[in-house]
Amino acid sequence: MSVTGIDRSVTGIVVFDIDGVLADGEHREHFLASRPKDWTSFFAFLCDDEPIERGIECLRALMVTHDCVLLSGRPERTRIATLAWLAACGVGQLPVYLRPDRDYRPAPQFKAEVLAALGGPGAVGLVIDDDERVVAALMAAGYPVEHFTR
Numbered sequence: 001m002s003v004t005g006i007d008r009s010v011t012g013i014v015v016f017d018i019d020g021v022l023a024d025g026e027h028r029e030h031f032l033a034s035r036p037k038d039w040t041s042f043f044a045f046l047c048d049d050e051p052i053e054r055g056i057e058c059l060r061a062l063m064v065t066h067d068c069v070l071l072s073g074r075p076e077r078t079r080i081a082t083l084a085w086l087a088a089c090g091v092g093q094l095p096v097y098l099r100p101d102r103d104y105r106p107a108p109q110f111k112a113e114v115l116a117a118l119g120g121p122g123a124v125g126l127v128i129d130d131d132e133r134v135v136a137a138l139m140a141a142g143y144p145v146e147h148f149t150r
Contacts, residue, residue: 010144012125013118014062018072020130021148022056023049023085043078051089055148058128059091066125069095071114073107076100108137115143 019025023046031042062068070091074082076098086092097114111134115124121142129135130148138145 010062010066010125012067012123014066014068014125015071015115015118015127016055016059016068017127017129017131017134017148018070018074018082018086019049020052021128022052022059022070022089022091024052025049043075043081046074046078047081047085049085052150054150055128056089056091063091063094069097069118071097071111071127073099073110075103106133107131108134112137112141115141 016022025046027048027050028042028045031038031045059068070086072082079096079098082096082098083092086094086096099110103110108131111127111129115121115127115138118124121144124143127138127143127145128148129138129145132147135145135147
């Protein structure tokens, strides 16, 4: 399966990451360049993210034929802003799994736990994520994963 060429033979839940796949948060990255990182400001401006059209288009196309969910390392406290942003992009009706507040585990560990709760590799047909660490960890755990790049 390629994000640019949608393979309809994928069976199971299709899981999309948000940041770096659907939302372009590069304009917020400067908040993480300092020590300590300014996570409050970083997340305060997520509503200003531009949509990544290729990711949004792929999600819209797959939503027609597959059960899709969104899985993000964003903290739960960003749920209202995240849902508003997703609704503005026309994909606000999907289930969204966010990291619990004060959960500082690495993204691969958090995402693997959520995917296991969704039924594991037997239930998940495809994961689309831009983080190389997440991609490697999930592939090692038996999930079909596509590394999203721009």
